[in-house]
Amino acid sequence: MTTRIALDGNRLMADARDLLADTIRLRRRIHAEPELGNHLPMTQAKILDALSGLDLEIRTGDAVSSVVATLIGDGAGPTLVLRGDMDALPMPEDTGEKFASSHTGVMHACGHDAHVAMLAGAARLLHARRRELRGSVKFLFQPGEEGHHGARYCIEEGLLENPKVDAAFALHVFPNLQSGSIQTRPGPMLASSDEFTITVRGRGGHASAPYMAVDPIPVACEMVTALQTHITRTVNVFKPAVLTVGRIIAGTTTNVIPESAELTGTVRTVDAETREQVLGSIEQVVQGIAGAHGCRVDVELDYGYPVTVNDAGFTDFSVGVLTDVLGADRVSLMPAPIMGSEDWSYVLERVPGLMAFLGVCPDGVEPNQAHACHSNLMRIDEDAMAVGIAAHAALALSYLA
Ligand SMILES: [Zn+2]
Numbered sequence: 001m002t003t004r005i006a007l008d009g010n011r012l013m014a015d016a017r018d019l020l021a022d023t024i025r026l027r028r029r030i031h032a033e034p035e036l037g038n039h040l041p042m043t044q045a046k047i048l049d050a051l052s053g054l055d056l057e058i059r060t061g062d063a064v065s066s067v068v069a070t071l072i073g074d075g076a077g078p079t080l081v082l083r084g085d086m087d088a089l090p091m092p093e094d095t096g097e098k099f100a101s102s103h104t105g106v107m108h109a110c111g112h113d114a115h116v117a118m119l120a121g122a123a124r125l126l127h128a129r130r131r132e133l134r135g136s137v138k139f140l141f142q143p144g145e146e147g148h149h150g151a152r153y154c155i156e157e158g159l160l161e162n163p164k165v166d167a168a169f170a171l172h173v174f175p176n177l178q179s180g181s182i183q184t185r186p187g188p189m190l191a192s193s194d195e196f197t198i199t200v201r202g203r204g205g206h207a208s209a210p211y212m213a214v215d216p217i218p219v220a221c222e223m224v225t226a227l228q229t230h231i232t233r234t235v236n237v238f239k240p241a242v243l244t245v246g247r248i249i250a251g252t253t254t255n256v257i258p259e260s261a262e263l264t265g266t267v268r269t270v271d272a273e274t275r276e277q278v279l280g281s282i283e284q285v286v287q288g289i290a291g292a293h294g295c296r297v298d299v300e301l302d303y304g305y306p307v308t309v310n311d312a313g314f315t316d317f318s319v320g321v322l323t324d325v326l327g328a329d330r331v332s333l334m335p336a337p338i339m340g341s342e343d344w345s346y347v348l349e350r351v352p353g354l355m356a357f358l359g360v361c362p363d364g365v366e367p368n369q370a371h372a373c374h375s376n377l378m379r380i381d382e383d384a385m386a387v388g389i390a391a392h393a394a395l396a397l398s399y400l401a
């Protein structure tokens, strides 16, 4: 791992603060016109506009509206990718902000507007200091994080090649964390997230004569409890695993036994082995119960994002750099992973790297009271974006020193 050079943290923060007004303007413009999924032409246009005038090699995506902007430093060296995701969520916004969403039913409630703006700021800062870089920085503006596998498409379109990427860093805003502070951890940071659909098929009939039918409803209910029991009895207690049945659909009225019942839910784990174990056990458990009651059952698994795993060496290096620049009171390690998920995991499966949280708790609000990511009331302290710009730039300047 690279040895750390001494960076002038005060100078870096001052440079980042100089970019803050433009960064806030860009963030608000993106916030006002949020877009969903992998096709985000308006957001892409704003990014290209923000990068104009900089000497960057720019590639836009084919399958997705990504922007990969490469800054080639003065000397030869490794390549670091820095990422900002671009997409919003299909939900209404109720923040009352002046720059609130003008697109009905779409909101930047995960802070990806801030991620884009901070990354554009970091590109500008690092461009001004490109003589200090030995190697290249790829700025990845990535669509489709919210369940659309955007990062995977970017990898398929060559993100990690030409030049070959050696390390990767992404920052995610977090309203429930003191503004301007950074948290991360080595190893698993976020969970895998997979979905399942279980369809139980019996034989319909009259509710007064269940013995003449095969009622799928009690069988489905038994599956819910059996799946919970199976997990607590078979998964190592030190390996977190969550299985939640979030929806049950069955029946139409009080006096009819329906033909089928459907269960859908999610599985979260923080290591690949437990992930396979839990997903594999669903079929085994529900087949056994269906068989006991004369039902048939189909299981459909929808594989979502893998576990987000931070490389221990790169985490160590980054925490050192960020502590030097921001101060020890602003950088801390999380005691445990959280069970949310991220498609940055696809990149971290292939390249050693890191994801970290940036505290953006609004002024005058206790962090544990702040409206979280994915809330219709989610707000951020925009001043913290200066810390985000400095964090991106510090890692690049140190890694490519
Ligand atoms: Zn999100």
Ligand SMILES: [Zn+2]
Pocket: 110, 111, 112, 145, 172
């Ligand atoms: Zn997010």
